[in-house]
Amino acid sequence: MPAPFRPKSDRDQPRREGARGDAPRQTSPRRADGTLHHRPGDIDEAVLYGVHPVIEALRNPKRSHRRLLATENGVKRLQEEIGDLPLEPEIVRPSEIDRLLTPDSVHQGLYLVCDPLPSPDLDSLPDDAIVLALDQITDPHNVGAIMRSAAAFAVKAIVTTARHSPEATGVLAKSASGALELVPLVTVQNLARALNELNDRGFMTVGLDSEGTEDLGAVTLQQPLALVLGAEGKGLRQLTRETCSVVARLDMPGEIKSLNVSNAAVLALYIGASRLGLMKPK
Numbered sequence: 448m449p450a451p452f453r454p455k456s457d458r459d460q461p462r463r464e465g466a467r468g469d470a471p472r473q474t475s476p477r478r479a480d481g482t483l484h485h486r487p488g489d490i491d492e493a494v495l496y497g498v499h500p501v502i503e504a505l506r507n508p509k510r511s512h513r514r515l516l517a518t519e520n521g522v523k524r525l526q527e528e529i530g531d532l533p534l535e536p537e538i539v540r541p542s543e544i545d546r547l548l549t550p551d552s553v554h555q556g557l558y559l560v561c562d563p564l565p566s567p568d569l570d571s572l573p574d575d576a577i578v579l580a581l582d583q584i585t586d587p588h589n590v591g592a593i594m595r596s597a598a599a600f601a602v603k604a605i606v607t608t609a610r611h612s613p614e615a616t617g618v619l620a621k622s623a624s625g626a627l628e629l630v631p632l633v634t635v636q637n638l639a640r641a642l643n644e645l646n647d648r649g650f651m652t653v654g655l656d657s658e659g660t661e662d663l664g665a666v667t668l669q670q671p672l673a674l675v676l677g678a679e680g681k682g683l684r685q686l687t688r689e690t691c692s693v694v695a696r697l698d699m700p701g702e703i704k705s706l707n708v709s710n711a712a713v714l715a716l717y718i719g720a721s722r723l724g725l726m727k728p729k
Contacts, residue, residue, distance in 0.1 A: 493563045493616040495627075496544070496554040502528050503625035504559055510628070511562040516544055521556030553621070563615060564627070566634040567604065569644050572671070576603035577719060578645075580652075580675040582638055582687045584708060587613035591622025592709035593676070598626035600716040601725075606633045606641055606673070642690040645673050652691045655715055656683050657705060659696035663715060666695050668722045674715050679708050 492513065495504050504510050506529060517525065517536040525532060544558045572578060579597055584590055590613055597605055612634075613619050620627045635641040642652050651668060654675040675691055677683035688694050697706065697714055706714065720726050 491563065493561050493614075493620070494547075495559045495561065495616065495620045496548060496552060496557060497621045497624075498524060498555045498557060499625040500620040500623070500627065501525070501557040501559045503628040504561055504620075505529055505533055507564075507628040509564060512559065513562070514560040516547075516558040518544070518556035524555075525557070552618075564632070567631050569606070569633060569635070569641060570648070572604055572633075572648075574649070574671055576650075576671045577716070577723075577725075578602060578604045578606060578633075578650075578671070578673045579712065579716075580606040580638060580642065580645075580673050581608075581612065582675060582677040582683050583608065583611040583681070584676065584678045585611055585613060586679075587617065587619035588622045589679075589707070589709045591619040591624075591626075593712045594619075594623040594626040594630050596709065596713040596716060598623075598629040599713075600720055602630055602716070604631045604633045606635060606638070608638050609634050609636055639686045639690045642673070642675065642687070645671075646690070646692065651693070653719075654683050654688055654691035654694040655697065655711060656688065656694050657696055658682075659694045661693075661695055662698040663695040663718050664698070664722075666693055666722075668719055670723060672719060672723070674712075674719060676708055676712055676715075 495501050501515075502525065505512065505525070512534045515532070515534055515536040516539050518541050519538060522536050522538065525536070541554075541556060544554045544556065547558060548554060577600070579593065579602055581590065581593070584593075584607075590607075594605060615627055615632055645652055648671070650671045650673045652673045652675060653663070653666065653668070654677075655663065656677065675683065675687060677687065683691075683694070697711060699706075
């Protein structure tokens, strides 16, 4: 799958009419995730929309909320789920939220602007953790779906790079369906260096690749464990492969031998959790 176009930040663009101090424009620039900038030039914010992402963000004490736009029905839904809200909503018509998003965005009458969540350090991960590491997976739908699966399997963190990864906002948050508030994103500058740090801490780092030496189901796994996933089409980069303790494949009996990366993630998590004895009923 080709990587989606990702525009440069506003700071990298030539000065245009509509920047702060200029005459206002009729429309605002769109982010890579399809949302409009809440304020022209302001990139230090997370835009969340839809019932599950907004409810979980409002419940999250680690979030600092800036602005909540909601329809009358949206406010009723929030009050039913949360009760007292942490900030006063601005009651708007659905069309006012429509104008802030791309036409295919399903906002369900809720639009929240808040501060990004802090990125924890690698050394804060527990010694019995299962984590995921993403090697330049740029599609926000895939990363959001991976986050949702990670939350289901109690993954302690997702390690991703500052570049060549989608922002934790908009489409990613919607696809994650609330999991953005449950699974920390650890942002690193260099993935190979981060994997080496995990190796030094005693993590077993397992890269997933169709050219892996053995099936993941046959690998003797141990905690702490890091499962490393590469982008569709490109797979793991060479340096990433060389840094992993093991490179394994996912063998399947059918005619199709490859999976969408988010499907591969949930299958790998199931195999890992099962092999480590973490699937015992509560």
